[in-house]
Amino acid sequence: MxxxxxxxxxxxxxxxxxxxxxxxxxxxxxxxxxxxxxxxxxxxxxxxxxxxxxxxxxxxxxxxxxxxxxxxxxxxxxxxxxxxxxxxxxxxxxxxxxxxxxxxxxxxxxxxxxxxxxxxxxxxxxxxxxxxxxxxxxxxxxxxxxxxxxxxxLGRKTAAEKVASFLLMIARNIDPTLDPATNVTSFELPLTRADIADFLGLTIETVSRQLTRLRTDGLIRIENNRHVTVTSLTRLASRSGA
Amino acid sequence: MxxxxxxxxxxxxxxxxxxxxxxxxxxxxxxxxxxxxxxxxxxxxxxxxxxxxxxxxxxxxxxxxxxxxxxxxxxxxxxxxxxxxxxxxxxxxxxxxxxxxxxxxxxxxxxxxxxxxxxxxxxxxxxxxxxxxxxxxxxxxxxxxxxxxxxxxLGRKTAAEKVASFLLMIARNIDPTLDPATNVTSFELPLTRADIADFLGLTIETVSRQLTRLRTDGLIRIENNRHVTVTSLTRLASRSGA
DNA sequence: CGGGGAATTGAATTAAATCAAGAACGGTGG
DNA sequence: CCACCGTTCTTGATTTAATTCAATTCCCCG
The missing domain is CATH 2.60.120.10 (Jelly Rolls)
Incomplete structure (x- = not known):
């Protein structure tokens, strides 16, 4: 060694x-x-x-x-x-x-x-x-x-698809070793809601509502605003419009 | 020579x-x-x-x-x-x-x-x-x-601004020698309304309405659907949001 | 513990999409 | 040259997704 x-x-x-x-x-x-x-x-x-x-x-x-x-x-x-x-x-x-x-x-x-x-x-x-x-x-x-x-x-996805796409992109970039087979991951959001809105061409309220929806639908968990756990990357991907 | x-x-x-x-x-x-x-x-x-x-x-x-x-x-x-x-x-x-x-x-x-x-x-x-x-x-x-x-x-402009921006972009690319001082120019649109919509993240109806608006407001003239004459690049630019 | 920015939630509004006819254009063939 | 057809474009009425406006609520930090 x-x-x-x-x-x-x-x-x-x-x-x-x-x-x-x-x-x-x-x-x-x-x-x-x-x-x-x-x-x-x-x-x-x-x-x-x-x-x-x-x-x-x-x-x-x-x-x-x-x-x-x-x-x-x-x-x-x-x-x-x-x-x-x-x-x-x-x-x-x-x-x-x-x-x-x-x-x-x-x-x-x-x-x-x-x-x-x-x-x-x-x-x-x-x-x-x-x-x-x-x-x-x-x-x-x-x-x-x-x-x-x-x-x-930006041009063709709905607000829901935009937010799902964003979370997937972050997950993949924060942990580049992310195996496509694993279905669960968690990370700190590097952006505020305002930043996410500016990234997706939405308002912070819309971003917040879509995150809430993903949360209540059981695809993600959010702790302390920034810490996100994706419980099903598959389901998240299917909502991303890709 | x-x-x-x-x-x-x-x-x-x-x-x-x-x-x-x-x-x-x-x-x-x-x-x-x-x-x-x-x-x-x-x-x-x-x-x-x-x-x-x-x-x-x-x-x-x-x-x-x-x-x-x-x-x-x-x-x-x-x-x-x-x-x-x-x-x-x-x-x-x-x-x-x-x-x-x-x-x-x-x-x-x-x-x-x-x-x-x-x-x-x-x-x-x-x-x-x-x-x-x-x-x-x-x-x-x-x-x-x-x-x-x-x-x-795509993310931050209104439909009206998108269409104005598009026309400006085309004008500049069709005629790269376009002097910033000249205020009038004309060209063939290289795209159909459907293409323009796909470019701007809009529907063809919205593109059509915005073009009509620019026409009735006297910023452009349109002949045979494709031939556009911009009568005031300045006014067009001021509607482009830049 | 309390102040302040960040985030969520709800109600009302609006810009753009959708749905639905028509009109204009550009080929084609008589 | 003109009548026909299909496509593209325009225009209008209605619906809807997302924004805007307006409170709360939740965190973080001193």
């Missing part, structure tokens, strides 16, 4: 040793030397729930990997109506390359920890390492698939 | 000479040699309106550039409810790299002409030419931005 550890982590910076981004995230594209170079200029932060990470139309000069927690990406209309257009979980890459301005807001939904690097360094590494850009393309394609799935949910 | 032409098109395949994809599309990443190689294995098609280009869950073994016309990308729920999740105009690249199955349907909304290449060739060229992958990443990031913009429209 010790030996295996030594072999595997030879030359890998301490900062990166147990980092998920090195395995499933973009850093997997880097060899130990590059990792050392990047680790030297990167820094770990923890962010309070509610803190803004990227402001609308603000210039972005750093990129990050999400190490833990949930980041919500939002867009707003001029009169204040808001829509959550994506959620990022570990080990997602956060930031919009090749544009000086971000058209979206990013905000910590829960406590979040990030590993951040200066914009210029990543862009240089991307030019040097096609594999890094390749990983980023793959993540972007996945995000595009997710966004399009949500468009179906 | 003749001289300039000759210099610029030296070694460029006839097929690609006047192709927009060479300028604004992914083929701009290729040098004349690569272009010749690709042109040898690529073929131009024209597709009837309504023809299916990529079937849901079908294996995709070719990619294409859109040369003209409009392609709609759709997703459906099991009970038939449909959502259009994107539109592709020239010179967009069509296809989902790195996945054997496509999760979406692609269908010609208008008459479409395509330039298609075998899947394997493009993937090989992508490995050889990071610049090609870079272009693709940029297009994908743009599509992601568009998808997220639409999520706001």
């Amino acid at each position: 010790t030996v295996r550890q030594d072999v595997h982590s030879a030359g890998i910076p301490v900062l990166c040793q147990s980092c998920e981004a090195r395995h499933r995230g973009v850093c997997g594209a880097l060899d130990p030397d590059q990792l050392v170079g990047l680790a030297r200029i990167s820094s770990k932060h923890t962010i309070e729930p509610g803190a803004e990470l990227i402001g609308d139309a603000e210039t972005v000069d750093s990129y990050s990997n999400v190490l833990s927690g949930v980041v919500k990406l939002t867009k707003s209309l001029s009169d204040g109506r808001q829509q959550i257009v994506g959620l990022q979980f570990a080990p997602d890459f956060l930031g919009r390359p090749f544009k000086v301005e971000s058209a979206i807001n990013a905000e910590a939904a829960t406590a979040v920890s990030l590993c951040s690097f200066p914009r210029a360094s990543i862009e240089r590494m991307m030019r040097e390492s096609p594999e890094l850009e390749h990983r980023l393309l793959k993540q972007t394609l996945n995000e595009l698939d997710e966004a399009r799935d949500w468009m179906v949910t | 003749t001289v300039r032409q000759d210099v610029h098109s030296a070694g460029i395949p006839v097929l690609c000479q006047s192709c927009e994809a060479r300028h604004r599309g992914v083929c701009g990443a290729l040098d004349p040699d690569q272009l010749v190689g690709l042109a040898r294995i690529s073929s131009k098609h024209t597709i009837e309106p309504g023809a299916e280009l990529i079937g849901d869950a079908e294996t995709v073994d070719s990619y294409s550039n859109v040369l003209s016309g409009v392609v709609k990308l759709t997703k459906s729920l099991s009970d038939g409810r449909q959502q259009i999740v994107g539109l592709q105009f020239a010179p967009d690249f069509l296809g989902r790299p790195f996945k054997v199955e496509s999760a979406i349907n692609a269908e010609a909304a208008t008459a479409v002409s395509l330039c298609s290449f075998p899947r394997a060739s493009i993937e090989r060229m992508m490995r050889e030419s990071p610049e090609l992958e870079h272009r693709l990443l940029k297009q994908t990031l743009n599509e992601l931005d568009e998808a997220r913009d639409w999520m706001v429209t």
Whole structure:
């Protein structure tokens, strides 16, 4: 065990040793030397729930990997109506390359920890390492698939189906190892009712009513507002419209 | 003029000479040699309106550039409810790299002409030419931005705002040179009312009523159902909720 | 224990969907 | 060229899902 550890982590910076981004995230594209170079200029932060990470139309000069927690990406209309257009979980890459301005807001939904690097360094590494850009393309394609799935949910599902779909999506992202065979799972909701409403294009009252319905129908249990236990993923899925 | 032409098109395949994809599309990443190689294995098609280009869950073994016309990308729920999740105009690249199955349907909304290449060739060229992958990443990031913009429209705008937003989007895509100063423009709608409804998450009746409203309010004129003249882009924009 | 934001619940309202005719359009063939 | 047909689109009347408005109730935290 010790030996295996030594072999595997030879030359890998301490900062990166147990980092998920090195395995499933973009850093997997880097060899130990590059990792050392990047680790030297990167820094770990923890962010309070509610803190803004990227402001609308603000210039972005750093990129990050999400190490833990949930980041919500939002867009707003001029009169204040808001829509959550994506959620990022570990080990997602956060930031919009090749544009000086971000058209979206990013905000910590829960406590979040990030590993951040200066914009210029990543862009240089991307030019040097096609594999890094390749990983980023793959993540972007996945995000595009997710966004399009949500468009179906937003445009064509009923309130009941939206809420069921949302719970399923969260369950799968919080616990990515979730076996399709298991039928029961539980998790902390990373979003408030207001956030869920902004994600689903509904009002908080409608979200609340639909959750109550799922609860009284015995598909879920809710403790302390945030802790959800799904007692039948199958039944939940059948109400999600998919 | 003749001289300039000759210099610029030296070694460029006839097929690609006047192709927009060479300028604004992914083929701009290729040098004349690569272009010749690709042109040898690529073929131009024209597709009837309504023809299916990529079937849901079908294996995709070719990619294409859109040369003209409009392609709609759709997703459906099991009970038939449909959502259009994107539109592709020239010179967009069509296809989902790195996945054997496509999760979406692609269908010609208008008459479409395509330039298609075998899947394997493009993937090989992508490995050889990071610049090609870079272009693709940029297009994908743009599509992601568009998808997220639409999520706001789907989730948070009223029917009236949705229809106004749709007309603006079409006007800008049909005529990409559209000067923000000009206030009047006209175009053929590439979609039927049913398509528009599927795009906006509405019913055809609601789309029709909103178009009638814009017409009676003097913002647009409609001839023969499909030909739209926007008489005030400014007023249209102010009704789009942005 | 008590204050304050978050969530739930109920009643009334409304925007959009549904149901139901017609009208306009675009091919086709006489 | 015009009459016919099927499709697409428009318009109107009604219904309904979700919003809005309005109290409570429930948690969390000091």
